[in-house]
Amino acid sequence: AITATAPIGPPHPRHLLTSTSKMRPPIIPTALKALVRDVSPSLAQCNLTFLRREPIDIGLARLQHSGYKQVLRELGVGLIELPNAEDFPDGVFVEDAAVIVDEAAVITRPGAENRRGETKGLEKVLAPHRPVHRMKAPGTLDGGDALRVEKTIFVGRTRRTNGAGIAQLKAFLSPYGYRVAAVEVAGCLHLKSACTYLGGGTLLVNGSWIDPAPFRSLKLLKVDPAEPFAANALQVAGRLLFPSCFPMTRDKIAKGGFQVLEVDNSELMKAESALTCMSVIFSQLRPAGLDAP
DSSP: OEEESSOOOSOOOOOOOOOSOTTSOOEEEEEEEEEEOOOOTTGGGOOOSSSOOOOOOHHHHHHHHHHHHHHHHHTTOEEEEOOOOTTOTTTTOGGGGEEEOSSOEEEOOOSSGGGGGGGTTHHHHHTTTSOEEEOOTTOOOOGGGEEEETTEEEEEESSSOOHHHHHHHHHHHGGGTOEEEEEEBOSSSSHHHHEEEEETTEEEEOTTSBOOGGGTTSEEEEOOTTOTTOOOOEEETTEEEEETTOHHHHHHHHHTTOOEEEEOOTTGGGGSOOGGGGOEEEEEEEETTSOOO
16 A cells, blocks of 8 residues: 655656766766566565564565555656566565666675575666676675765665675775765664665664764654664655554654655565665666757
């Protein structure tokens, strides 16, 4: 089920980003794309770190995932459906396999060894859209630990992401003008379990799971204490997709002036996931000065 807590009008205009390099033409976002992958029949065998295993209704999980994809379509996002990965229980959580910025894509090396096969074939998918970099051992990094705020990439140091992975991401993205800042995370799986960027200089955060010091320049909107897992929201085309099971935090976000679309992902959350986990959203770009196709 998807409901709106604010009127839905035309998407807010996106700020036009330009490259800082004199060697590269300015970049103009034109249309949003999203990598997605269907729910594996083996989802119930997913990796769990901080949650107790519960039975998962695969049919319900697939229904909720279909609803998630539908709201992306309704917001104008073109879906790039990755091949089914039935042998990978966590394959639906595609965010962990790649970090994509306007200028480049980085294929990660997931921290869970049994997930590394999920990145197979991604270079072929991403190459038409971006220059592609690939992480190597001993570096590990899950995309759920990489949070972009303008030209800064905050990266959680977690059980899935190590110092070597953070260093590789910095080496890949620094030439494009990005600053990479490490953040200590404790008590949850990923950095984006503890915080997500809502836009407008505002960070939704569970401060008990991260050190807030690296985010001192941002306004911190704290989740309701009764909803510790409510710090994950997905910003798409001027809206915020948000789990329907966290009404108190939802109300706080709406009072902050954000347009919230509620999405039911309760069954998928049993696999220690969140809304950002199920897609990698990026802009389809064209060089400035060229007519759109």
